[in-house]
Amino acid sequence: MNIAMTGATGYIGKHLSNYLTEKGGHRVIPLGRSMFREGMSGHLIQTLAHCDVIINLAGAPINKRWTPEHKQELFDSRIVVTHRIIRALNAVRTKPKLMISASAVGYYPAMAEVDEYTRTRGDGFLSDLCYAWEKEAKRCPEHTRLVITRFGVVLSPDGGAMQQMLRPLQATKIAAAIGPGTQPFPWIDMRDLCRAMEFFISHEETRGVYNLVAPQQISQYTFAREMAKAYHAWATVVVPQTVFRTLYGEAASFLTSGQRVRPTRLQEAGFHFAVPNVERLFKGTDHSTVRTLDLNRYMGLWYEIARYENRFERGLVDVTATYTLRPDGTIRVENRGCKRNSPYDICRTANGHAKIPDSSQPGKLKVSFFLNFYSDYYVLELDGENYNYALVGSSTDKYLWILSRTPQLPEDIKKKLVTAAERRGYDTNRLQWIEQF
Structure with missing residues (x-):
């Protein structure tokens, strides 16, 4: 519209x-x-x-x-x-x-x-x-x-009233409630x-x-107290109305x-x-992963539908990831993406490997593209029936991806995954929808 x-x-x-x-x-x-x-x-x-x-x-x-x-x-x-x-x-x-x-x-x-x-x-x-x-x-x-x-x-931490309340709290480690x-x-x-x-x-x-x-x-005081807990303030004080x-x-x-x-x-x-409620507001993001993951079914080509922008993929479109299971149980990872330029596009590929460090938590993977420096790769949501789409994040709020087996994802599935991310506490306003051609 x-x-x-x-x-x-x-x-x-x-x-x-x-x-x-x-x-x-x-x-x-x-x-x-x-x-x-x-x-x-x-x-x-x-x-x-x-x-x-x-x-x-x-x-x-x-x-x-x-x-x-x-x-x-x-x-x-x-x-x-x-x-x-x-x-x-x-x-x-x-x-x-x-x-x-x-x-x-x-x-x-x-x-x-x-x-x-x-x-x-x-x-x-x-x-x-x-x-x-x-x-x-x-x-x-x-x-x-x-x-x-x-x-x-x-309320949002990046502006408005909450940012005004957070600035003095972060500077002094004291939360302030407006009197009474x-x-x-x-x-x-x-x-x-x-x-x-x-x-x-x-x-x-x-x-x-x-x-x-x-x-x-x-109440105003209860809100300030919960914010103090979340941001590890030393105390909560009431500032007089005067x-x-x-x-x-x-x-x-x-x-x-x-x-x-x-x-x-x-x-x-x-x-x-x-x-x-404020408990959910200050709880942070839910990073729990899927409980079961069939690696063989997860392997293959995935298209990146949306992501949090990050320095490794900045400006890239037509982004894909291909996973291949090796005989030793590790996973070969090939990421590919392109930058639109005239007169022709510039595409690049990055090769790495992944592993599941704890078999009791199959949704938590570790991925490395440089020596033995690993980053988290958490499968948060997954189409358990057909393995056609997934929501992937990490142990922090730095990364988030929506992946699909096809270059385009139906609108109802997009909304389903965005809702799941919101329910977990992710700021889905940060998601960038990626061009796939």
Whole structure:
């Protein structure tokens, strides 16, 4: 599908764009700020006329002091942008099938236990902002299915709130909770947010408001304590509210208060969270391997369908691996890949060998391409019936491959393996899909 997206260059937008293009096979069309200037409506209309889905993530950062000027920017970057999208949609002859418009759990009353069926909303600027944002989105043409997503705190180690919390922890080995520490902390893992967006696109029965938060209800202090355990901090301390009120003024309210938010409608729709609790968030990756492996059936030619980029394969396409079982029980490995160049391609081959050091764990192999320096080769998932596809990793999160006996893999099998990798805790946004000719 063609998916138009505002906020595509932001923290969430970058992750979501990669996810939808690499795993969903969609085409993402960024809607830059220039499209929403006065006099540019014609360009916006023309772009939306060729799109199946609109995802509206536009919005200035909320975690700054709310001066009158910044409040106006927060309003304009959300409500004005949404208004111009709706105006353009009304002018498009063939309407997009779906519009997903972001909002936030700040819509709800502070400290309340709520879900999508809660009718009351909170007091204050943040709630008013979310209400106006959603009200504008609800003017969406009736022929376009509308989904409004209320985000909790979106977590990923490579940016956003989690990176801001990790920096001082890693520098001081002390985790900090925002006072009083008892306030609820509604959150969602970035991978689940991306999966939920794909879920809305593929499930045409979904419409209306959905809370994008993990099912677990935790406090700010509990979250900080679990993060401290995971990153081996010496202690967890509570930073007084007055510190944040001094730094942020009125904006400190979104840090020092919270809502107990449940994703009721999302779960009712059949969505399953890969990261439902902080224990799973901080647990790390599951590197357990298949329990049985018939080496004779595993031998032969495998095509590389997707991988984590690594220095040995950087820029290579048409990548294959051929395994041959030797009489002594070791395995001959031949890796081949090409780089596209003009006037002709440059292909190269690397030869190595592999072994199974522990016969009780046949899915754990060791591979060497240089003397006796071995790397892990873990068969994580395998088509046990026909040995037609496999998910391969290592003892760390550095490597991940999807392999197939054929140059192309059916979409349903791709999704099955990506889901298996996500369930294990892998960041599947890092997967690169490899050209095979």
